[in-house]
Amino acid sequence: MRCSRNGLMSLAGIACILFSLPTYADGGAVSAAATAPAPVLSRITGVAPDPNWAEENAYTLGVQAYTYAFPWYYNALLRWKWTTQPPANDRTPSMAINTFYHGRHLTTASHRDGGSPNNDTLYSVSWVDLAKEPVIISVPDTGTRYFSVEIAGFDSDNFAYIGTRTTGSKAASYALVGPDWKGKLPPGVKTLPHAPTSTIFVLARLLISGPEELDTVHRLQDQITLAPLSLWAKKGAKAEENRNAFAPFNPKADPMAEWKTINRALTEIPPPARDADFMKLFATIGIGPGQDVDAVDPATRRGLLRALDAGKRIVTGAASNGVTGTKHNGWRIFSDHFGHLGDDRHFLGRAGAQSLGGIVANNPEEAMYPALTHDENGERLNGSRRYVLRFAKGNLPPVKAFWSLTAYGMDFNMIDNPINRYALGDRSKSMKFDPDGGLTLYVQSEAPGGDKDGNWLPSGPSDFLLFMRLYLPDQKALNKEWVPPAMLRVD
Numbered sequence: 001m002r003c004s005r006n007g008l009m010s011l012a013g014i015a016c017i018l019f020s021l022p023t024y025a026d027g028g029a030v031s032a033a034a035t036a037p038a039p040v041l042s043r044i045t046g047v048a049p050d051p052n053w054a055e056e057n058a059y060t061l062g063v064q065a066y067t068y069a070f071p072w073y074y075n076a077l078l079r080w081k082w083t084t085q086p087p088a089n090d091r092t093p094s095m096a097i098n099t100f101y102h103g104r105h106l107t108t109a110s111h112r113d114g115g116s117p118n119n120d121t122l123y124s125v126s127w128v129d130l131a132k133e134p135v136i137i138s139v140p141d142t143g144t145r146y147f148s149v150e151i152a153g154f155d156s157d158n159f160a161y162i163g164t165r166t167t168g169s170k171a172a173s174y175a176l177v178g179p180d181w182k183g184k185l186p187p188g189v190k191t192l193p194h195a196p197t198s199t200i201f202v203l204a205r206l207l208i209s210g211p212e213e214l215d216t217v218h219r220l221q222d223q224i225t226l227a228p229l230s231l232w233a234k235k236g237a238k239a240e241e242n243r244n245a246f247a248p249f250n251p252k253a254d255p256m257a258e259w260k261t262i263n264r265a266l267t268e269i270p271p272p273a274r275d276a277d278f279m280k281l282f283a284t285i286g287i288g289p290g291q292d293v294d295a296v297d298p299a300t301r302r303g304l305l306r307a308l309d310a311g312k313r314i315v316t317g318a319a320s321n322g323v324t325g326t327k328h329n330g331w332r333i334f335s336d337h338f339g340h341l342g343d344d345r346h347f348l349g350r351a352g353a354q355s356l357g358g359i360v361a362n363n364p365e366e367a368m369y370p371a372l373t374h375d376e377n378g379e380r381l382n383g384s385r386r387y388v389l390r391f392a393k394g395n396l397p398p399v400k401a402f403w404s405l406t407a408y409g410m411d412f413n414m415i416d417n418p419i420n421r422y423a424l425g426d427r428s429k430s431m432k433f434d435p436d437g438g439l440t441l442y443v444q445s446e447a448p449g450g451d452k453d454g455n456w457l458p459s460g461p462s463d464f465l466l467f468m469r470l471y472l473p474d475q476k477a478l479n480k481e482w483v484p485p486a487m488l489r490v491d
Contacts, residue, residue, distance in 0.1 A: 054300055055302045061303075063307045072262055072265035073248075073261055074355055076248055076264070120404050124224050127199060128199065128202055138172070151192070157341065159195060159196055160192040165472055173189050175229070204221075262287065331484045332372070341354055364473070365478065370467070376487070386442070388442060389484075403471070409463075415458060430453075431455050
């Protein structure tokens with residue numbers, strides 16, 4: 001390649017310089033025996049142009065796009081399943097959009113939709129569509145019973161709360177308002193922050209201490225209601241049932257199905273305006289609102305297929321091993337922005353720990369979730385081994401509401417066991433304290449025997465993980481002045 005002196009400051013001249021490094025044989029003169037043109041290397045990067053650059057670009061951007069958009073994929077799947085499909089059993093959520101499903105039983109291993117549910121509260125859940133108008137949520141007077149309504153966008157980030165900590169225990173009505181709505185609310189309806197997305201997820205929790213409280217809690221659940229603004233003040237008026245949730249595309253029939261589901265979800269439920277720059281970037285590879293992955297070129301398609309495989313492995317790994325917060329005695333204590341990690345642009349943490357790991361997750365001031373996946377030797381927790389967790393006297397989790405310890409399989413579902421025990425905590429009547437006032441818990445697949453059985457948390461035979469829950473944690477826990485004790489392997 002010959003470069004003109006007069007053209008050195010032109011674009012062509014610059015390109016000529018960057019790609020004019022000759023190839024040498026044996027570190028010396030140009031090989032006269034070369035039978036093929038030598039690759040032209042860039043003086044800056046040291047490599048030749050890659051003919052697969054478009055595929056690699058789609059791959060690298062695609063991994064980031066999958067990580068960003070995972071909540072849209074997972075929530076589209078759950079919304080379709082819970083609003084259009086026959087429930088697997090009476091513990092599987094089933095409801096129309098803008099109505100509540102009230103869980104009437106504490107969660108057990110029969111729940112198979114993941115999300116690391118607790119065994120401490122009864123859940124009431126709803127997918128709420130705010131595209132046309134606000135929806136009014138009314139809640140009852142819950143007295144001294146712990147109660148919360150966690151309200152999250154379709155991106156899984158929390159943006160508002162109702163309940164014991166934030167609004168108090170008195171009966172009231174609140175407006176759930178879409179991103180762009182402008183108007184006046186009726187007298188007596190309280191305002192909440194505007195939702196970041198046009199469809200949101202609402203999750204109410206009511207504490208229950210045992211089966212004897214079921215009737216009481218059911219009556220409270222029945223008073224948690226939703227009504228569109230246009231019908232809210234009209235007694236007896238009912239909205240037309242809406243089960244209009246699109247079915248996710250089938251990966252068995254189309255290798256690009258998950259990208260198509262993501263694109264359709266992002267189109268129907270656009271991301272927050274703050275993320276417009278990401279949408280412009282991802283649109284260059286056919287991902288985002290209004291995009292069509294069938295229209296991309298073959299190289300981009302190959303890159304997106306690779307990105308889909310890698311993205312799923314990355315998000316699953318992040319969910320199982322934790323990518324936010326810090327470790328204390330082996331427990332991962334999630335970051336201060338857990339529950340709304342998108343605010344920090346921590347999209348991997350949002351996709352893995354927050355969305356896949358929990359569908360949504362409470363903000364730390366509402367609840368903390370120390371998580372444990374490995375023992376003190378760095379080995380994965382496994383039911384073939386026996387573990388002990390001991391709280392010294394006066395060192396139980398410092399909370400204003402309640403605490404518990406729950407074991408999950410690696411699918412984030414509770415573990416089936418012969419005594420139907422899924423958690424131990426401050427309301428567990430079976431537990432016995434040690435003679436010195438401490439508390440020892442036994443985590444293993446088989447019963448420890450004797451008077452230890454009341455302190456046994458069954459782990460199942462395979463790999464598992466633990467979540468500790470601290471609801472309304474004391475400032476000592478929030479400041480990490482208190483952290484969970486190390487769990488010791490004793491087999």
